[in-house]
Amino acid sequence: MVNPEIAPAFRCRDDDHAACVVNAVTTAERVCKERGVRFTPLRRRVLELVWSGHRPAKAYQLLEQLKLEHAGSAPPTVYRALDFLVDNGFVHRLESLNAFIGCGDAGEKHGGQFLICRECGRVAELDDPELKQLLARKAQAVGFTGESSTIEVEGLCARCAG
Amino acid sequence: MVNPEIAPAFRCRDDDHAACVVNAVTTAERVCKERGVRFTPLRRRVLELVWSGHRPAKAYQLLEQLKLEHAGSAPPTVYRALDFLVDNGFVHRLESLNAFIGCGDAGEKHGGQFLICRECGRVAELDDPELKQLLARKAQAVGFTGESSTIEVEGLCARCAG
DNA sequence: TTCCTGTTTGTTATACTGTAACGATGGTCA
DNA sequence: TGACCATCGTTACAGTATAACAAACAGGAA
Numbered sequence: 001m002v003n004p005e006i007a008p009a010f011r012c013r014d015d016d017h018a019a020c021v022v023n024a025v026t027t028a029e030r031v032c033k034e035r036g037v038r039f040t041p042l043r044r045r046v047l048e049l050v051w052s053g054h055r056p057a058k059a060y061q062l063l064e065q066l067k068l069e070h071a072g073s074a075p076p077t078v079y080r081a082l083d084f085l086v087d088n089g090f091v092h093r094l095e096s097l098n099a100f101i102g103c104g105d106a107g108e109k110h111g112g113q114f115l116i117c118r119e120c121g122r123v124a125e126l127d128d129p130e131l132k133q134l135l136a137r138k139a140q141a142v143g144f145t146g147e148s149s150t151i152e153v154e155g156l157c158a159r160c161a162g
Numbered sequence: 163m164v165n166p167e168i169a170p171a172f173r174c175r176d177d178d179h180a181a182c183v184v185n186a187v188t189t190a191e192r193v194c195k196e197r198g199v200r201f202t203p204l205r206r207r208v209l210e211l212v213w214s215g216h217r218p219a220k221a222y223q224l225l226e227q228l229k230l231e232h233a234g235s236a237p238p239t240v241y242r243a244l245d246f247l248v249d250n251g252f253v254h255r256l257e258s259l260n261a262f263i264g265c266g267d268a269g270e271k272h273g274g275q276f277l278i279c280r281e282c283g284r285v286a287e288l289d290d291p292e293l294k295q296l297l298a299r300k301a302q303a304v305g306f307t308g309e310s311s312t313i314e315v316e317g318l319c320a321r322c323a324g
Numbered sequence: 325t326t327c328c329t330g331t332t333t334g335t336t337a338t339a340c341t342g343t344a345a346c347g348a349t350g351g352t353c354a
Numbered sequence: 355t356g357a358c359c360a361t362c363g364t365t366a367c368a369g370t371a372t373a374a375c376a377a378a379c380a381g382g383a384a
Contacts, residue, residue: 005304142167144317
């Protein structure tokens with residue numbers, strides 16, 4: 001394939017990454033208002049921290065950061081916030097890394113397919129209906145009805161492949 | 163789809179499951195011999211325990227069992243055996259469950275797609291080239307070269323769907 | 325055989341990941 | 355105001371996994 005379009009997460013330069021964070025927080029704020037759920041300062045802060053890069057964030061790294069800002073932070077502090085953000089589709093959990101990544105198009109909770117660069121650590125998200133359909137069809141072919149799926153691919157992003 | 167062929171793991175009745183275990187152990191024995199790697203009693207035993215059902219085995223459950231048979235067992239005992247079995251393609255790790263499942267067609271280490279029934283807990287394995295290709299193609303379309311993938315689907319098997 | 329070497333296992337300790345349980349706080353609404 | 359429910363603080367602990375080093379052991383070389 002010639003000149004493939006590079007996924008945003010792999011294109012994003014650090015110097016304009018602030019826009020990604022603002023966008024994520026603004027969207028979350030709007031969606032929470034629509035749903036009548038509370039986007040508390042803690043939840044907002046954890047979302048910002050998760051979005052501090054296009055790299056997965058580990059729960060205990062987030063906790064270290066929170067502790068700097070508020071001494072009373074403990075594991076439940078960060079896990080509860082992450083649960084909320086995952087349930088509301090603002091953040092995804094990466095099972096193969098025990099880590100969390102901001103959702104590219106927040107809104108309804110949804111699966112997705114994650115491309116994890118083993119070199120730079122960045123993660124891009126696909127949400128491809130064709131893939132979902134094919135997987136559902138293949139499962140159905142052996143009598144299995146899929147309800148939710150985890151799809152994570154490790155490999156090399158275009159930039160790191162050089 | 164009418165009369166889908168049910169995956170072996172979902173079909174297998176407990177009373178003829180012994181055959182699955184024997185088959186897995188025999189295959190592993192042969193493959194290890196071919197490769198010149200050692201299929202020690204400990205590794206054999208852990209493989210048997212992993213295969214004790216078509217349900218995922220947790221590392222610390224395996225450890226409990228091992229402790230009954232040999233008091234000196236400790237976490238590294240089971241994790242090292244599991245590492246060996248995974249590296250050699252006899253066992254898969256299920257990332258979304260932190261658990262391990264026997265490989266249906268042992269041999270080369272390979273990915274696969276796992277169908278996890280949320281009702282009975284059984285897990286079936288697909289190894290569908292079409293799926294792999296489509297995923298590789300979709301990743302490549304955004305400039306990403308996939309090397310290994312984790313695909314796990316939670317849902318209902320035919321039997322549990324009734 | 326005996327020694328050497330590399331692999332496997334034993335052992336202790338510890339790091340990392342996640343949750344239970346209960347009380348305190350604070351927002352919302354009758 | 356008071357009652358209720360969600361959120362957060364706090365302590366404790368459960369569950370998952372690895373580091374590091376010593377002991378045992380298999381297999382080949384001398």
